Amino acid sequence: MxxxxxxxxxxxxxxxxxxxxxxxxxxxxxxxxxxxxxxxxxxxxxxxxxxxxxxxxxxxxxxxxxxxxxxxxxxxxxxxxxxxxxxxxxxxxxxxxxxxxxxxxxxxxxxxQPTPEGLFFYQFEVLCRNRLNYDKGLTAISSDPIFDANWAKWILMLRAQIGLVDIADLLFLASEEYQHRLVEAGQPTEGKGPFLFGRREGLIALGNRRKDPLFLFAAMQRHLGYPTVPRLKPRDQTPELIPALMRRVERLESRIKLMEEERRGGIDITKFYEKGQGKIPDLKDL
The missing domain is CATH 1.20.81.30 (Type II secretion system (T2SS), domain F)
Structure with missing residues (x-):
């Protein structure tokens, strides 16, 4: 409970x-x-x-x-x-x-003034955007005190449907808009639902069928007014890029100098010798 x-x-x-x-x-x-x-x-x-x-x-x-x-x-x-x-x-x-x-x-x-609809969409969008485990995440969501028994049962049912049925279809079937259309068509509503979402949410879900779920979340956030889910910020690689670019520029400068020396008549390789090595011995020292 x-x-x-x-x-x-x-x-x-x-x-x-x-x-x-x-x-x-x-x-x-x-x-x-x-x-x-x-x-x-x-x-x-x-x-x-x-x-x-x-x-x-x-x-x-x-x-x-x-x-x-x-x-x-x-x-x-x-x-x-x-x-x-x-x-x-x-x-x-x-x-x-x-x-x-x-x-x-x-x-x-x-x-x-939170609403069950707004809180559910916020928490569910958090799971989607951060690629968290749906089974454990939805189980945790279902235990929230803002959700009554019907909400909790529907959220737990959602665990088995995610990935198999379009989320927009699932939301539409749980909305009062779907209930209203059943009544207008003279069809029974027994065994359907529960109708947890309002007609507005049902219409939004209907308008986002077969689309990227992010469009659905964006529309729900605009109309329900729940907080915008924090976006993952890409890691700033500037501190790592600057030293790497400086090393590359130094290598390019060394290559350009070698090319200029070669054009002037050859490269003096003796300057690359370590001190005391590569020196041509004098015959008097032999």
């Missing part, structure tokens, strides 16, 4: 915490020190400082935060725990900075 949603104040402080951690990680500070510093900057009347104390204890013993977040399931959502666990794997493909940015935007969205 999903836990109850938290007070908006808790989500505001969570968003602030994730923002602090994300910004200060750029200074290459250990997560343990960051949490200890951030604890004193949070509102003491919320439960977040106590949650941080538990995270710090687990972090000191195992070096991981996800196991502690899993035990604090009444405070952190399953999706938050899943993101942190993926960032703590050895693959290094999904970074903790990305997880913090995603959780920051989600917490700020929850602190206002």
């Amino acid at each position: 999903p836990n109850a949603a938290l007070d908006p104040t808790e989500y505001i402080e969570q968003g602030f915490l994730f923002q602090l951690l994300r910004e200060r990680l750029a200074d290459d500070m250990p997560m343990q020190e960051l949490l200890e510093q951030a604890r004193w900057e949070l509102l003491a009347t919320t439960k977040l400082p106590m949650a941080i104390d538990y995270l710090l204890t687990e972090l000191k013993h195992s070096g991981l935060m996800a196991p502690a977040m899993l035990k604090l399931g009444h405070y952190f959502t399953g999706f938050q725990t899943y993101l942190v666990s993926q960032s703590e794997t050895d693959t290094g493909r999904f970074m903790i900075s990305t997880a913090l940015q995603i959780m920051e935007a989600e917490a700020k969205y929850r602190s206002a």
